[in-house]
Amino acid sequence: DVKVTQSSRYLVKRTGEKVFLECVQDMDHENMFWYRQDPGLGLRLIYFSYDVKMKEKGDIPEGYSVSREKKERFSLILESASTNQTSMYLCASTLGDTGRAQYFGPGTRLLVL
């Protein structure tokens, strides 16, 4: 079974803080993704990565950066958290080409005060 884990289930941060969200997958998947999910807006892609040290912007990259130093780990960084970044953050991974199904981590609910 594919396992995707995220470092925190719930996180509360203050405006302006730097926030790190970590995602680890144990199935040697090449592709990893970060999404945020908000009511009425569905899943929106922030960043993705097809290989170590490689990153591509998704649909809403503003205010975020990512790091992929190892194949199994993909980090999402909020350089200076803002209240509009309060959301559910979901990490996903997939093997090979994007025609394959994605496997999601349990999500991190981030509240920025």
Place this chain on the structure above:
Amino acid sequence: RKEVEQDPGPFNVPEGATVAFNCTYSNSASQSFFWYRQDCRKEPKLLMSVYSSGNEDGRFTAQLNRASQYISLLIRDSKLSDSATYLCVVTLSAKIIFGSGTRLSIRP
């Protein structure tokens, strides 16, 4: 027009009923199709892939209609545990596009 569209629902049906919902996609070059299930406050989980010839997994049947550019999900003999949001997913080249989901509620 959205790339992937779903009726948000909610669909409210009695236990044991058959329910079906569709998902339309705008780009005829779309390549792969999936249905995911998402429970409240949980992550999406793959329910089934959708193949050109249609496919069945127990009470669930998925179909693809390329001519009309939609996929469908049919749930037979619905159970209380089927209550969830169902997301359709379409891939196009390197892009993975999620629908906003259809909420299904099964009542006793």
